[in-house]
Amino acid sequence: MTLKLVVSAPFKSMRKEQLKKTELIYFLTIDKRWMNNDQAGKIIRMAIKEGLLEESGNHLKPSFSASDVEIPLGYKPSSDIFETEPNPVDILISEIAEKRSVNAGEVVAEINSVIKNVFDTNLEFEAAAVIVARKYRVDFSDKIPKFLKNVNETNV
Structure with missing residues (x-):
């Protein structure tokens, strides 16, 4: 994405x-x-x-x-855009958008809304994406290891 x-x-x-x-x-x-x-x-x-x-x-x-x-x-x-491996968050956003028949921008807006309105900006983007995926019953289990790796690298 x-x-x-x-x-x-x-x-x-x-x-x-x-x-x-x-x-x-x-x-x-x-x-x-x-x-x-x-x-x-x-x-x-x-x-x-x-x-x-x-x-x-x-x-x-x-x-x-x-x-x-x-x-x-x-x-x-x-700078993540230069990684040859696709970003799992982008893939998850695309999967949610496809399931809901909306564009990815709407999914990103909903994820940002969860971060801001529900968690008062105290939540990582990946975690909010998982919450939205779960809401729409989109499987994300294959992406969890990469999410954890990204979060751990960010918080070091």
Whole structure:
């Protein structure tokens, strides 16, 4: 999901169906200052490999409707996006969204609401995602070891 957010941001912002590779890199590096040139190139390669971006000539276009992707206000990708292993929270969010037939932005909003309104911001995002998954009966048992690893790394 995170990679999809990063990929859709320039298309949404510029209101274009396709962009030149240089325009995409400019957006990620200079306009948003989210990463350096090498990282932006890696993002593009990852997105092409995962089928999120399609190349046509020297233009790139998303394989999905970028306008349908909800980008949270103030969003900035973390360095986790460069991990080759998919983030289990993103997978869980996608699974919840699919089960509920809503977009992932609504699921993230509900998770954030649980954190803020129910736990007064005293809950990790992963734990809130599990609570929301349990609410909608989405299995998360295969993701628990990775969640615990992430939480332990964060709290060291």
